[in-house]
Amino acid sequence: MATSRAALAYLESRKNLAGMVGGLAGVGLALGGLAGAFWPVVVAGLYAAGALIAPPERTPPPEFDPSEQLGAVREDFARLREYLAEVELPPAAGGKLAELMELYARLLDPGWVADVLAGEPESVHVLSRAVRSDVPESVDTYNRARWWSRLQPGAVPPERHLERQLGLLFDEAERLTAGLQDREARRQQTHTTYLEERGRS
Known part of the structure; x- marks a missing residue:
């Protein structure tokens, strides 16, 4: 065959x-x-x-549907939320994590925002890395370090590192959101310019 x-x-x-x-x-x-x-x-x-x-046959590269990639990130995000619901965190870190997860949820919520995000492969990669790796690693290393800190009191409290990590991830998510907003602003400006030029002609 x-x-x-x-x-x-x-x-x-x-x-x-x-x-x-x-x-x-x-x-x-x-x-x-x-x-x-x-x-x-x-x-x-x-x-x-x-x-x-004759030129050799060219095998076309595989085509990836951005909406499917975002759907996979959405599923992983749901699993991450289930994991975080079982974890105890100090109040300050827990509050920062809740803000971060809310921002991720708004970006991943099906609708026009997610459609804009799907059109930016680098942004999808950043969000995917945060959901699948950065947030779980931050929380897991905190839990491990907290246990060791009981054996060696006086070291830098692990919750301080966790708060700093979550703050950095929140800043990254805000930069990602600002980048998507800039893209939409440029799109609007381009349409305005097009209409102005069409009006002159």
Whole structure:
């Protein structure tokens, strides 16, 4: 089955089509009496030459649907919320985490904001990394460090690191949101410019 598919693919390939053109030229030479008794060699040679000079087939890169990628991040975000619901955090860190999760939720909420986000692969990557790696790692390392801090009192409290990490993630999320807002503002300005130029003409 795979062999027949490969054969069919070759029959439709550029190399075969170019070879066929060369082979037909060889047949034309033979019919014109220019190939002599060696016409089969001429036809085969021109076919081979055509096949060799034809550009190779290009395998197209896979196409990824941004909305599907965002849907996967949305599912992971739901799992992250379930995990965080089971974790105890100090009040300051818990408040900062709640703000951060609310901002993520607004970005991922299905609608036009998510559509804008889906059109920005780098923003999707930043949000995906935060949801799948940064937030879980921050909370998990806090829980581990909290246990060790009981054995070594006097060190920097682990909640201070957690608060700092969550603050940095919140700043990153705000920058991401501002970038999306700027994109929409540029889009609006472009439309205004287009309408102004159309009015002049």
